[in-house]
Amino acid sequence: xxxxxxxxxxxVFRRQTIELPQGCANDPQEELRRFYASMEAVVEETxxxxxxxxxxxxxxxxxxxxxxxxxxxxxxxxxxxxEQMIGSDCLYAEQAVVRHMDALADMFSQMDDAYMCARSxxxxxxxxxxxxxxxxxxxxxxxxxxxxxxxxxxELTPSDTAIWDRQNVRGxxxxxGGRTSHMAIIARNTGIPAIVGAADAVSxxxxxxxxxxxxxxxxxxxxxxxxxxxxxxxRETQRHQFVLQAETFRGKATVSADNFTVDLAxxxxxxxxxxxxxxxxxxxxxxxxxxxxxIGQSQPPGEEEQYRQYREVLETMRGKFVIVRTLxxxxxxxxxxxKMEPESNPFLGYRAIRFSLDHPELFKAQLRALLRAGVxxxxxxxxxxxxxxxxxxxxRTLLKECEQELEREGIPFRTDIPLGMMVETPAAAVLAGQxxxxxxxxxxxxxxxxxxxxxxxRGNEKISHxxxxxxxxxxxxxxxxxxxxxxxxxxxxxCGEAAGDPLLVPVxxxxxxxxxxxxxxxxxxxxxxxxxxxxxxxxxxAETVLRLxxxxxxEKSLRLFQKEIEEQQEPLR
Amino acid sequence: MVSKKVxxxxxxxxxxxxxxxxxKCAASKKSQILIRYKGQExxxxxxxxxxxxxxxxxSEIEIVADGEDETDALNALVEAVNSGLGE
Numbered sequence: 001x002x003x004x005x006x007x008x009x010x011x012v013f014r015r016q017t018i019e020l021p022q023g024c025a026n027d028p029q030e031e032l033r034r035f036y037a038s039m040e041a042v043v044e045e046t047x048x049x050x051x052x053x054x055x056x057x058x059x060x061x062x063x064x065x066x067x068x069x070x071x072x073x074x075x076x077x078x079x080x081x082x083e084q085m086i087g088s089d090c091l092y093a094e095q096a097v098v099r100h101m102d103a104l105a106d107m108f109s110q111m112d113d114a115y116m117c118a119r120s121x122x123x124x125x126x127x128x129x130x131x132x133x134x135x136x137x138x139x140x141x142x143x144x145x146x147x148x149x150x151x152x153x154x155e156l157t158p159s160d161t162a163i164w165d166r167q168n169v170r171g172x173x174x175x176x177g178g179r180t181s182h183m184a185i186i187a188r189n190t191g192i193p194a195i196v197g198a199a200d201a202v203s204x205x206x207x208x209x210x211x212x213x214x215x216x217x218x219x220x221x222x223x224x225x226x227x228x229x230x231x232x233x234x235r236e237t238q239r240h241q242f243v244l245q246a247e248t249f250r251g252k253a254t255v256s257a258d259n260f261t262v263d264l265a266x267x268x269x270x271x272x273x274x275x276x277x278x279x280x281x282x283x284x285x286x287x288x289x290x291x292x293x294x295i296g297q298s299q300p301p302g303e304e305e306q307y308r309q310y311r312e313v314l315e316t317m318r319g320k321f322v323i324v325r326t327l328x329x330x331x332x333x334x335x336x337x338x339k340m341e342p343e344s345n346p347f348l349g350y351r352a353i354r355f356s357l358d359h360p361e362l363f364k365a366q367l368r369a370l371l372r373a374g375v376x377x378x379x380x381x382x383x384x385x386x387x388x389x390x391x392x393x394x395x396r397t398l399l400k401e402c403e404q405e406l407e408r409e410g411i412p413f414r415t416d417i418p419l420g421m422m423v424e425t426p427a428a429a430v431l432a433g434q435x436x437x438x439x440x441x442x443x444x445x446x447x448x449x450x451x452x453x454x455x456x457x458r459g460n461e462k463i464s465h466x467x468x469x470x471x472x473x474x475x476x477x478x479x480x481x482x483x484x485x486x487x488x489x490x491x492x493x494x495c496g497e498a499a500g501d502p503l504l505v506p507v508x509x510x511x512x513x514x515x516x517x518x519x520x521x522x523x524x525x526x527x528x529x530x531x532x533x534x535x536x537x538x539x540x541x542a543e544t545v546l547r548l549x550x551x552x553x554x555e556k557s558l559r560l561f562q563k564e565i566e567e568q569q570e571p572l573r
Numbered sequence: 574m575v576s577k578k579v580x581x582x583x584x585x586x587x588x589x590x591x592x593x594x595x596x597k598c599a600a601s602k603k604s605q606i607l608i609r610y611k612g613q614e615x616x617x618x619x620x621x622x623x624x625x626x627x628x629x630x631x632s633e634i635e636i637v638a639d640g641e642d643e644t645d646a647l648n649a650l651v652e653a654v655n656s657g658l659g660e
Binding site: 063066067070071073074075076077078104107108115116119296297298299336 | 586588596
């Protein structure tokens with residue numbers, strides 16, 4: 001979550017619980033007075049914390065606390081309704097605060113937006129602060145810790161991290177929270193090793209017990225024996241060495257031990273990510289997800305706007321290839337500006353090329369922008385979700401139309417832009433030989449190909465154990481696709497997580513994959529891995545795993561191979 | 574009562590920090606502040622109301638100020654919106 005190894009004594013932070021008064025309040029005036037007093041106290045305290053955080057350079061916390069102040073001063077939606085409940089419903093101040101703030105938090109948590117959901121936890125935090133103030137109970141003070149500690153808590157709020165004794169916080173383990181929680185963001189920005197979502201952490205640990213934790217793997221151990229402590233620290237050292245070693249591959253071509261060259265490219269979603277791709281030493285962009293130009297916009301971007309963005313990416317990449325995937329909307333990606341209706345089975349529905357072909361005006365604006373941008377670099381167009389040969393033919397006809405229009409209008413464009421397709425439906429993978437006749441290149445989209453092949457919704461946690469790239473059925477479809485491309489003489493790449501998976505890279509290389517496109521951070525380590533591979537050994541590995549019965553067996557075999565490669569490497573160090 | 578139409582230019586819309594900055598600015602004025610958006614009226618001094626309005630980037634809102642410092646309030650808010658609300 002936030003990487004790094006930490007070792008210190010545990011400091012378990014258990015929030016006090018507050019007993020709510022029962023029954024009816026008999027003096028509404030007194031309850032109102034108590035409510036105002038607590039409100040004032042919380043506002044004052046929040047101001048103080050925000051100033052303190054800001055003076056210590058903790059701007060993330062300060063901003064969150066400022067947002068809390070704005071919420072607290074919301075007469076119409078916060079204090080007003082609470083006052084009214086106290087006055088008319090004979091509630092104790094505590095009861096009114098809980099009832100109203102819970103309802104508000106509920107409303108925010110149901111909104112379909114990560115930012116709004118985060119507001120829900122802000123409101124619950126303010127509720128607790130008001131309750132503490134009303135009850136006079138003091139919360140545990142994190143501003144004065146007994147020495148260097150690993151904080152263990154159910155959850156830490158921005159107010160906790162605003163006042164905490166930063167110098168002594170060596171690590172953080174919390175039971176709740178995800179990657180985007182305040183806690184995770186603050187930990188990453190401050191560089192404190194952190195694990196979030198460790199459900200049993202609070203019940204398993206006692207204050208004062210020695211703890212060792214690894215923020216990268218998410219593992220931790222109470223009262224660790226000497227060998228275990230050493231293992232944690234050793235892992236950290238190894239990771240560091242690994243990064244340094246991978247760094248020596250910067251600026252080099254990607255060549256295997258037996259001199260086969262492949263391309264390592266990055267997946268990006270915006271023009272600014274192209275900069276990260278260059279920094280990560282990508283040899284091109286294997287997937288530019290153009291839908292991110294549409295998501296979060298009130299209007300679909302027009303031809304000019306798209307042209308500007310594609311051109312920017314091409315110019316950033318300075319002549320390296322850029323594969324732009326046309327609008328891939330639907331499934332789990334929504335763009336309100338396209339006004340698509342909800343469907344009961346969106347992954348099998350009206351999405352990607354199916355939507356684009358049905359909206360020729362919108363699609364042609366994108367194709368025209370791409371043709372025009374093509375003048376500024378090595379651009380290729382890739383069509384998502386192809387399941388029928390006719391779809392590719394229809395796209396080619398539209399592309400021709402766009403070319404003729406641009407020609408007539410005297411607008412410069414590139415004429416020979418390669419038009420390829422994603423192979424991400426089992427139909428396309430099985431029939432790859434036919435598709436190779438209508439496509440200038442293939443790029444295998446493993447995430448969707450996998451979910452369609454094993455019939456597993458990749459967002460459904462209950463069946464996530466069935467979602468494995470190592471499934472032999474998926475590997476067999478991948479091999480079929482690569483073979484068809486090789487036979488037809490068209491390039492074949494892969495974009496999607498599998499292309500950067502250290503276990504799978506040798507198999508893909510063995511099958512003859514030409515281009516691997518992954519998140520930018522994986523490029524150097526993949527280049528290092530490929531430098532240690534030999535094609536014949538990898539081809540044998542591919543043959544072996546294709547004969548295995550299950551994902552589990554494949555994974556085991558791949559781990560063995562990985563170990564062999566690492567062992568061969570040992571003497572060279 | 575004075576009013577003016579403005580376009581929300583910051584990329585996230587009237588959301589997050591920009592919403593906060595808008596409400597802070599509105600709250601510092603004596604006048605009543607309303608936002609008209611898609612045929613509805615929202616209290617410009619209430620952060621929760623403004624967030625609930627879900628005003629997206631690129632959309633047009635009408636700011637209405639009513640009270641003793643209405644001209645000053647309207648100018649300040651229009652300027653804040655046009656300068657991107659601190660984004």
